[in-house]
Amino acid sequence: MKGLLSMTAFGRGEAHAGPVTWTVEIHSVNHRFLDLKVRTPRDLMDIEERIKKELATVFSRGHIEVSVASRGETTELHVRPDLALAREYHQALVAIQKKLSLPGQPDLTMVAGREGVITSVDQTADVEAVWAAMRPALAKAMQQCQRMREKEGQALKKELLRLLKQIDRRVQDIAVALPGILAARQTALKERLDKLLQGVDIDPARLAQEAALLVDKVDITEEMTRTRSHIEQFHDYLNLDEPVGRRLDFLLQEFNREINTVASKINNSEVAHLSVELKNDIEKMREQVQNLE
Numbered sequence: 132m133k134g135l136l137s138m139t140a141f142g143r144g145e146a147h148a149g150p151v152t153w154t155v156e157i158h159s160v161n162h163r164f165l166d167l168k169v170r171t172p173r174d175l176m177d178i179e180e181r182i183k184k185e186l187a188t189v190f191s192r193g194h195i196e197v198s199v200a201s202r203g204e205t206t207e208l209h210v211r212p213d214l215a216l217a218r219e220y221h222q223a224l225v226a227i228q229k230k231l232s233l234p235g236q237p238d239l240t241m242v243a244g245r246e247g248v249i250t251s252v253d254q255t256a257d258v259e260a261v262w263a264a265m266r267p268a269l270a271k272a273m274q275q276c277q278r279m280r281e282k283e284g285q286a287l288k289k290e291l292l293r294l295l296k297q298i299d300r301r302v303q304d305i306a307v308a309l310p311g312i313l314a315a316r317q318t319a320l321k322e323r324l325d326k327l328l329q330g331v332d333i334d335p336a337r338l339a340q341e342a343a344l345l346v347d348k349v350d351i352t353e354e355m356t357r358t359r360s361h362i363e364q365f366h367d368y369l370n371l372d373e374p375v376g377r378r379l380d381f382l383l384q385e386f387n388r389e390i391n392t393v394a395s396k397i398n399n400s401e402v403a404h405l406s407v408e409l410k411n412d413i414e415k416m417r418e419q420v421q422n423l424e
Contacts, residue, residue, distance in 0.1 A: 133372050136424040137283030138162065138193035144271025148264035151203040155268040157186075157276045161422045162194035171199040177258050182269060189273055191374050192424045197272075199265065212249050220245045280424070287419050288369055291379075294416050295369075298386070299362050301405050301412070305393065306355055312399050313350070351393045358389045376423035383417050 138161040146153045167186055169179045178199075186195055224237035243249055365382050368375045387410065394406035 133281060135284035135288045135369065136277075136280045136374065137287055138280070138376075138422055138424050139283060140276045140279040142272040142274070142276025142279065144268040144273075144275065146264065146266075146268035146271070149203075151201055151264065153265040153268040154200045154202070155265070155272040156198045157272045158196045159190070159193045159276060159280070162192060165190055165192055166194045168194070168196045169199070170197065172201065175199065175258075175261060178262050178265070181262060185266075185269060185273070189277060190424075192376065197269075199269075201265075213247055217242050217245070217248045220248060284423065287423060291369060291416055291419055292366075294412050294419075295362060295365055298409060298412050298416075301409050302355065302358055302362070305351075305402055305405050308399075308401055309351065309355070309397075312397060312402065351396050354389045354392050354396075358386065358393075361386050361389070374424045376420060379420045379423065380417065383413055383420060386413050 138159055140157075140159045142157040144155050165187065167183045167190075169182050171179055171182075182197055182199070186197065220242050221237055224241060227233070228235070228237060361382050365379065368378055368382070390406050390409045390413070394403060397403075
């Protein structure tokens with residue numbers, strides 16, 4: 132299952148490698164582009180680019196934050212003696228003992244406690260070994276995140292289809308009312324002209340032609356045809372198995388433009404009410420679409 136994908140999701144994965152447990156968490160929210168943020172321990176910054184490449188194979192949009200943490204020792208402690216320096220310290224202590232005629236002899240404790248005689252070095256784990264150990268945790272987090280994105284995407288699709296059906300019904304209501312509205316407007320216009328032009332000799336055919344032209348200016352047939360086309364396109368996009376968030380957002384802008392034109396052309400209370408309801412539905416859809424990849 133894939134279909135529509137939500138940009139809001141969370142995923143968590145763990146992987147064990149010897150004494151070390153790796154934990155990867157992924158938080159995803161909506162964003163216009165793909166914005167990746169990776170947080171790792173300071174000594175593991177070399178693997179950040181690898182993580183981003185893995186994420187880019189799954190995510191195409193969204194603000195993605197990834198945090199990587201480990202429990203257990205990820206470094207090895209190496210202790211090194213400086214034998215040459217220890218010899219010099221021992222010789223110096225012996226010289227002091229003899230010169231000052233002090234009792235006793237310099238021992239290991241006295242030499243080992245000198246600065247620099249014994250040093251410890253943290254040996255960072257090999258990057259390839261770290262990546263091999265941590266990658267399964269990243270894969271699990273990505274899989275869990277993807278499942279949540281798919282589930283949320285299906286819920287969004289269901290809501291968008293409900294709203295789309297509602298929009299289609301309102302558009303049909305306008306289409307059904309339109310012939311009667313235009314006929315009534317043409318009749319009213321002719322009656323007004325008859326009153327204004329009483330006693331004036333005007334060709335009836337020319338008068339009818341001018342009235343038809345005025346009525347034609349409020350014809351919304353083209354807007355209704357384009358709106359129906361947008362509804363069909365929107366429905367088709369919802370069934371695609373690829374990111375469609377931007378295309379759906381563009382279609383909704385076109386929806387809004389057509390409805391505004393309809394409302395401005397038809398000065399009718401029924402159409403005005405339906406136009407307001409349509410714009411409310413479109414705004415609700417835009418809020419949902421903003422969260423789709």
